Amino acid sequence: MLMTISILMENKPGALMRVTGLISQRGYNIESLTVARTLDPMLSRMTITVDVDSRQRSQVIKQMNKLVNVLQASDLTESPAVLREMVLLRVRATMENRTAILKEAEIFAGRVVDSSVDGFAIEATGDPEKLEEFIAVMEAYGEIEVTRSGMVAVSLESKKLRLAPPVSKHHDESVEAK
């Protein structure tokens, strides 16, 4: 099944490699992955969709949370969250079907970002199924070229971020996260 994971991690060299390496090492397949800085430039937010056996979901999250640079990994698959993807699509348009293409784009809340005598470049956002439909409709008008962003997600629940407190050196006790 497709699982959506949201990861907050320190923006350090190699952090992305640790996450992707872990996924392939444990035998899961990445469907899509997006990553960018957060409001705090020291941190990055990553959204990954992974194809895993449903029984493996909690194991995936636990393994992610073990990575030293990962502050929080959460499973958004069944929790309240908004999942969105963007598609950039170029469609060749003849003089006859230009209007029809624009109307279809409007139905899918697509926005024309470039127009030329050859056709249009359209951007659209939405959940992946809606974008699939949009792409299918546009394909009916002729040759298209598509670039998808991969899923980005935001949780609708406020999850308390549990962080390990600083440890003073030569303090033998291990860190305890409460």
Place this chain on the structure above:
Amino acid sequence: MSTLISGARVLLECLSREGVEVIFGYPGGVTLPLYDAIYDNPIKHVLVRHEENAAFSAAGYARATGRTGVCCATSGPGATNLTTGLVDAMMDSIPIVALTGQVLSKLIGTDAFQEADTFGITRPCTKHNFLVKDIKDLAQTVHEAFYIASTGRPGPVLVDITKDVLMAMSHYTPVTEIHLPGYKVVTDGHAGQIRRAAQMMWEASRPYVYAGGGILAAGATPELTELVDTLDAPAVCTLMGLGGLSSSHPNFVSMPGMHGSYAANMGMYECDLLIALGVRFDDRVTGRLAAFAPHAKVIHLDIDPAEIGKIRTADLPIVGDAKKVLSKLNKNLKEMEAEMAPLHSEDRKAWWKQIRAWKEEHPLAPSFSTDEIKPQHLMYEIDKLSGGEAIVSVDVGQHQMWAAQFIRFNQPRTWICSGGLGSMGFGLPAAIGAQMAHPDKLVFAICGDGGFQMAIPELATLANQGLPVKVVVMNNGYLGMVRQWQDLFYNNRLSSVEICSFPNIEMLAGAYGIKGRIIRSPLELVPALKEMIAEPGPYVLDVRVTQFENVYPMVPAGGAINEMVLAPPQPVAVP
């Protein structure tokens, strides 16, 4: 203001503050500044003969002491040679810090001489790794590395340091704080879960303790012993957990798993409560999962939350440090004892009776012969001489399993064994690490004739350091465990398992200035072992044992744990 010192000296200052006594390493081009600083530093450097063995020796040191072992290698091939040792430490949760040199920062990415992407290569081989390209980060990073390696579930951490950082001049500023916000370690365990666990333990009719390497990592032997005593439950220790509960403890059954004893495996199968402490339900223990402890509820204690439910769903999970959790659990057990102990006392008597019956039915008994030295006989005599007290480091294969079956370990951290990765060539370098940590203890390196040949260069290290390691080569002329599988599962088509051209040990050891001896007769065995132990320095004893002996009992891979093959098939009489 303190004086300016080189990055290499900053590094050594960090190591000294971490209490490092010894580094196992091999120098090279980019670590020249480090070796120049080591030249007059009190930290001892042991020159190994191959970087892989530096990692094994550091792990041997860590396994024998519980302290973090340190190894060091140069860039490129030095670093890539470390990787087997790193993965080995990763699989067995052994704390080591590996220091590697890297080419000059400005040369990174140019395919410079002896450049390799150590940071990328070792990512999956370590618990965490670092690349230091700025002297300002060096001290903080090194202390973080030790902190990560030794806390939580221990493991290997690598710090890759560019040559310019080792050369840069700076002041050493003591590191006062480690802040790794994403590195969360839960040690205490949930009080409610611990109380419920105690209750379940008293409510069980057939409780069974399944203890692993986590007991040793946490130093929880006293707490485990108290738990076993209080409950009076039978207990098994996994290959990684041997010594976690003394092998001479009356409740110790033996090792379970593929080559575990009949009683240990039957107990696993028939118990109604499996008390899993610091174990990871390895496939070599469980066999076919569906048939593993099928009647049991499972209490699973581990410091790594990802181990809980990874293989077997736990009815009662506890995340925490085994020492802390078991100490609380013992209090709970004692509080409930008067009220709850009588509940199932009859059932428990029957359970013990059953366990004893299994032990008598198919005991782990060594076999002897008057014509040739049986491998089990060899282990039996080593056990008698050790009396449960010697440190025994082993390689991987048949000898490892016989050693685990027949040698007792009355103390934790005396059994040094590559469990998860099963790295051949581990035994000798790991013994070197253990002997460095305990110069006065009797340390055996028991190897097969295959694994020994992977580690021969370290005889030079033994001689060089004058370490009195007693190397026993259990020589059957074959890669015995692979031969056993070819025998049992591939119609005895023995493909590339015969070891021809094995060197003459007396001459080989002699070439290094070490005493060596070859024995073939059972009559020579005890005198030879005694002579070896009496020798103040290192000694290599080549013991020619029965060639075609197989290890039993055996649970074939993927088989059910209660369906062991107990002995070789007997020839059938043709009418």
